[in-house]
Structures are given as C-alpha cells and as structure tokens.
Amino acid sequence: MTEIYKTNCKKLAGTDFKELHQKTLDVYKRIRHRSKRRTYIRSAYFKKDKIFLELFWQHLFDKKNWRDRTRRIKYFSAGIDLIQNSRFEPKSKENPNKAGEIFHRFTGMTKEKELFYVQIKENKKNSQKFLISIFPDK
Numbered sequence: 001m002t003e004i005y006k007t008n009c010k011k012l013a014g015t016d017f018k019e020l021h022q023k024t025l026d027v028y029k030r031i032r033h034r035s036k037r038r039t040y041i042r043s044a045y046f047k048k049d050k051i052f053l054e055l056f057w058q059h060l061f062d063k064k065n066w067r068d069r070t071r072r073i074k075y076f077s078a079g080i081d082l083i084q085n086s087r088f089e090p091k092s093k094e095n096p097n098k099a100g101e102i103f104h105r106f107t108g109m110t111k112e113k114e115l116f117y118v119q120i121k122e123n124k125k126n127s128q129k130f131l132i133s134i135f136p137d138k
Contacts, residue, residue, distance in 0.1 A: 005086035005108045009078040017070045024076040041080060044087050046129060051083055051120060055130040072135050079118045079134035082108040100124045
C-alpha cells in the first residue's frame with residue numbers, strides 16, 4: 001500500500017478544454033519564468049532534483065480524445081504541488097520497452113478528496129527526470 005499525499009490544491013473547475021488549458025498555462029508560465037532554459041520544478045522526494053515539464057505537454061497532446069485531455073489537465077496544479085512537496089515513496093518500475101528508464105508513480109488526493117496519479121520518467125544514464133503524466137483515478 002502506497003501512501004497518499006494530500007494536496008492543498010483543488011482540481012481546476014471547468015469542462016471546456018480551452019478554458020482549462022488557459023488556466024494551466026498561467027500556472028506553467030509562473031514556473032517557466034523562474035528558469036532561463038528548460039522549465040522545471042524541484043522535487044522533495046528526489047532530494048530537490050529537477051523535474052522537467054516539457055514532456056508533459058507532448059504527452060498530453062498525443063492524446064486524441066479531447067475529453068481525456070480535459071480530464072487530465074484539471075489536476076495540473078495539484079500534480080505540481082504533489083511533486084514539490086511529497087516525500088512519500090512512489091511505486092517504481094523499470095520501463096518494459098526501454099531498459100534505461102524507470103517510471104515512478106506518485107499517488108495524491110485533492111482538497112475535494114479525489115484520487116489522482118503523477119507519473120515521472122527517470123533516465124538511468126544521466127538521472128534526468130521528466131513529468132510524463134497527471135491523471136485521475138478512473
């Protein structure tokens with residue numbers, strides 16, 4: 001049983017992807033202005049290592065279903081809070097398709113008591129970490 005981090009953030013309200021995308025971009029822009037190069041946040045669990053965010057947007061827009069994109073993007077600010085503050089150990093497993101990668105899956109709960117997951121990919125060779133996905137539990 002993994003421990004669940006309870007965030008102080010609510011999931012974003014709305015049903016229109018365009019509206020939610022604008023709200024998440026506002027959060028993302030605040031983070032982006034802190035660094036000159038690649039956008040990142042620091043993780044409490046990984047001893048303040050950088051977690052790069054650009055792969056999240058690629059993964060989100062690979063999804064063909066707009067409803068799925070909308071469902072995932074609602075948890076963006078809660079996912080960022082979880083990465084920055086959670087010290088709970090994630091479920092980790094090696095990528096079955098690439099031996100040089102590890103997937104870490106953190107479990108979180110919003111202020112409204114809704115369960116969600118944050119998935120981070122770690123490159124074994126250079127220890128770089130990337131936010132891949134944030135998604136709700138069913």
